[in-house]
Amino acid sequence: MNLAQVLNGLALGALLMILSSGLALIYGLRGVMNFSHGALYMLGAYLAYEVTSQGLSFWLALILAPLGLAIVGAALELGFFRRLQRRSHIEVGLVTFGIALVIDRLIVIVWGDNTLPVRAPKAVDGTTNVFGTDYPTYRLLMIVVAIAMAAALVLWLRNSRVGLHIRAASHDTETSGILGINVDRVSLVVVMLGGALAGLAGTLAAPYFSVSPGMGQSILITVLIVVVVGGIGSVGGAMAAALLLGLVQIMGNVWLPSVAVLVPYALLIVVLLWRPTGLAGKRV
């Protein structure tokens, strides 16, 4: 495996990291596996396409798409998660699945079902020499932005007041409420943040993979696996698992291309057998 391949693994891992940490946060607060997370990511990518195809800067898309997805997140929380919080996980999970289907359809209606290109901004469109290997500058940027985002998220969760409330509420909602934490408000913050992170991931991915309907579904499975491998509900675990999966996936692509699609599942099985509660291993 050469350096470029390792970096590709990192780029994939970095995307998975932003997506899975949002998913893990939402799971922690609302106890729901958000099956629409892939659709939110895809919507982010399409918003990035829309912004850039209007002739506006990609950098602007990097701000607008997450903002737009934060609003979609707020709608999800207020319209569904909050109202359905006493329903079973299966029921709410099915609802999010339905939401994903609706978003998928809307995207096809608005943008059609062709693959659409998104150009990386000029400044990062070339290649950069990394230890003697020429590597696309945009992908380096992607890795840097995603890892910086993940680090900022961890620091914020560790050190801010809201972060403390999030960590408490995702461990034990009832006790948090008794202590005076407004769990609904914390949850709104978390779902909006999860949406924004999905939007950011989609925007970052757009110039790399191009945008097409179906990009949401295909990444969703991988993200779900990352969250389970990381230890359901654990943000740190999800981040570690995302990087691991990114690297293992690329190794699979290089060495066993004919079965590489099975790599995430293989990793899932290995981790679940070896450590049933996932890498972070705190909760089942």
Next chain:
Amino acid sequence: MTPLLEIDDIYASYGGALVLDGVSLSVDEGETVGLIGRNGAGKSTTLLSIYGVPTVRGEIRVSGKALGKRQYEPASRGVSLVPQGKRIYPNLTVEENIMLGRASGRKGAWTVARLKELFPNLARASGRPGNQLSGGEQQMLAIARALMAEPQVLLLDEPTEGLAPVIIDELIDALRVIQEAGTALVLVEQHIRMVQQLATRFVALGKGRVVTQGAVGDLETRAVQQLVAL
């Protein structure tokens, strides 16, 4: 004078059967009330009703004003709970657990420094995660966390459960300091001795109803002991 906390004829259930069948309890400013009764009598449910944990019918008032349905409201109005089983967050440090008390948004005289003075064990354990504490330390932490919310009335649900006698003595000393600070207490206890040492009044529950109540001195009388049958 309006009582600080009034639980007025409440009925509570966890989905199915009625667990509280018309319970009333009122607490005045600065006083300590012992809430006693056998296992399953409904003591914890009475306290948890204030936070809407079971389904509750009937009114609960704080300083004369009815509580709404929001779970975070009692804490913000000066009613804090030290729950049975302590409910310390194992994933958070001692310091972080204490800071959660600030979620009530109330201002007052309790600071982390003062709480560590009250509970020296916590000062020593300060950076450790909640799951690395002894039972006694967890109990002190649960009380410190509740005090950080600056309550006017502190509800303690079996704070001595599972603690060694020496630790219980430390706990009694700490509770005296809290009383002297003017905080009212509701003390749920199986240990009659605790109620006798700290409370002026007791309310006894049996099968979801108040079976008897009176001055703590009455706890010695045989009639009361039979009713309460601890």
